Amino acid sequence: xxxxxxxxxxxxxxxxxxxxxxxxxxxxVKGEIPDYQVSSLLMAIYLNxxxxxxxxxxxxxxxxxxxxxxxxxIPGLKVDKHSTGGVGDKVSLVLGPMVAACGxxxxxxxxxxxxxxxxxxxxxxxxxxxxxxxxxxxxxxxVKEIGLAIIGQDENIDPADKKLYALRDVTGTVGSIPLxxxxxxxxxxxxxxxxxxxxxxYGSGAFMKNIDxxxxxxxxxxxxxxxxxxxxxxxxxxxxQPLGMAVGNNLEVKEAIATLKGxxxxxxxxxCISSGVILLKQAKIYDNDEEAKTALINSIKTGAxxxxxxxxVKYQKGDVSYIEHSEKFEMASEIIPIYSTKEGYVHRIxxxxxxxxxxxxxxxxxxxxxIIDMSAGIILNKKIGDFVKNGELLATLYTxxxxxxxxxxxxxxxxxxxxxxxxxxxxxxxFIE
Ligand code: URA
Numbered sequence: 001x002x003x004x005x006x007x008x009x010x011x012x013x014x015x016x017x018x019x020x021x022x023x024x025x026x027x028x029v030k031g032e033i034p035d036y037q038v039s040s041l042l043m044a045i046y047l048n049x050x051x052x053x054x055x056x057x058x059x060x061x062x063x064x065x066x067x068x069x070x071x072x073x074i075p076g077l078k079v080d081k082h083s084t085g086g087v088g089d090k091v092s093l094v095l096g097p098m099v100a101a102c103g104x105x106x107x108x109x110x111x112x113x114x115x116x117x118x119x120x121x122x123x124x125x126x127x128x129x130x131x132x133x134x135x136x137x138x139x140x141x142x143v144k145e146i147g148l149a150i151i152g153q154d155e156n157i158d159p160a161d162k163k164l165y166a167l168r169d170v171t172g173t174v175g176s177i178p179l180x181x182x183x184x185x186x187x188x189x190x191x192x193x194x195x196x197x198x199x200x201x202y203g204s205g206a207f208m209k210n211i212d213x214x215x216x217x218x219x220x221x222x223x224x225x226x227x228x229x230x231x232x233x234x235x236x237x238x239x240x241q242p243l244g245m246a247v248g249n250n251l252e253v254k255e256a257i258a259t260l261k262g263x264x265x266x267x268x269x270x271x272c273i274s275s276g277v278i279l280l281k282q283a284k285i286y287d288n289d290e291e292a293k294t295a296l297i298n299s300i301k302t303g304a305x306x307x308x309x310x311x312x313v314k315y316q317k318g319d320v321s322y323i324e325h326s327e328k329f330e331m332a333s334e335i336i337p338i339y340s341t342k343e344g345y346v347h348r349i350x351x352x353x354x355x356x357x358x359x360x361x362x363x364x365x366x367x368x369x370x371i372i373d374m375s376a377g378i379i380l381n382k383k384i385g386d387f388v389k390n391g392e393l394l395a396t397l398y399t400x401x402x403x404x405x406x407x408x409x410x411x412x413x414x415x416x417x418x419x420x421x422x423x424x425x426x427x428x429x430x431f432i433e
Contacts, residue, residue, distance in 0.1 A: 004037070021054065029163065042164070053227075055224060056227030063158065078194050079283050083201060084184070084199065084206065091243070093124070094269075098296050102276070109152065116359055118249065118355075126249040142312075177217050198234040201237055235274075235430065241348065245265050252377070260300060274429065280296070333400050336397040340392050340417065346384050346416070347418045350416070354395075378395055395412075
């Protein structure tokens with residue numbers, strides 16, 4: 001087989017066979033096909049797409065390109081949850097302990113933040129001592145014993161994705177739905193869970209800028225599940241404003257702890273409950289929405305979910321006293337209020353702008369090598385639908401940087417305030433199965 005023939009086939013909008021996709025992925029991982037040829041194929045896929053069958057095969061070939069973690073000797077169905085990323089998305093830190101407290105086994109590998117989006121691993125690492133590295137055996141032991149583990153992506157899993165993602169990043173081919181879907185799903189399918197819930201976000205702060213693209217991505221990933229016989233469901237949720245009030249690593253962990261104490265923002269709490277209902281049903285712990293919902297609410301009321309978070313933190317060598325006394329988290333040296341210069345209702349909070357501003361305050365990475373300031377970020381004091389008076393607090397910036405005049409203006413401008421009242425509908429969510 002010649003790789004140039006495969007490139008030409010996709011260039012001419014023809015379907016690639018399993019043998020061709022296998023040839024591509026297995027030889028690329030071995031270093032036997034140069035990046036310049038794979039770049040060309042990626043661009044052909046970006047422009048001409050792939051059909052369902054090709055996407056299923058590509059995902060499967062990527063999945064088997066490295067180690068596959070088998071969790072089948074842990075009793076019960078293992079669940080996993082993945083968000084395509086957003087601003088202020090600390091759902092895993094709340095949802096994981098909630099479903100584990102209700103008897104599910106959540107086995108999750110997470111990623112780091114880049115650019116305006118945060119990453120669960122960075123948030124967890126803001127808890128002093130927290131270790132995101134686990135061997136296969138330790139990961140299994142933890143899931144078996146406490147029903148909850150969130151760790152970093154093991155480098156032996158899906159080496160094809162690692163190489164392809166790095167190449168897509170520099171060849172203008174990140175934003176292709178077949179490539180995004182196979183990248184996400186191959187990693188998830190190789191890490192051992194029986195059931196996967198995907199939260200596909202859309203809006204200014206998300207990968208998918210509009211709901212139609214989000215639907216196509218969600219459906220593509222659910223279809224991959226069907227092709228490969230896995231229980232995959234997807235919800236589509238909006239990222240037109242950050243989720244919750246906190247953006248930035250230790251600020252978000254503090255908000256997650258408050259949410260597990262029953263003191264969290266409404267949008268975050270409701271999303272964790274509705275996602276939890278789906279996960280508990282996928283895990284076959286409940287077959288009824290109402291019972292699952294009651295169990296999840298009770299996991300907060302009784303403190304069982306908060307205890308699960310503490311168990312996980314302890315198991316992964318983090319300092320549990322930070323969960324018990326969240327005031328212990330390091331506080332930024334500069335705390336800067338942003339006041340409104342308008343009166344009216346908040347219609348929109350540009351999540352992209354808030355995410356970028358948090359990154360510039362030190363809370364995120366512009367490049368993979370940047371070091372994050374765990375205490376930096378933004379607390380929103382108003383959300384969509386709230387009324388704001390002229391001179392009232394809109395947001396509060398946390399940073400250890402001094403020269404931040406421009407960021408102050410950007411955060412204020414991220415709020416779109418209008419005279420007319422605005423109705424919000426937190427139940428606005430699309431579900432794909
Ligand atoms: N997340 C992934 O893991 N892969 C993509 O291609 C995009 C988002």
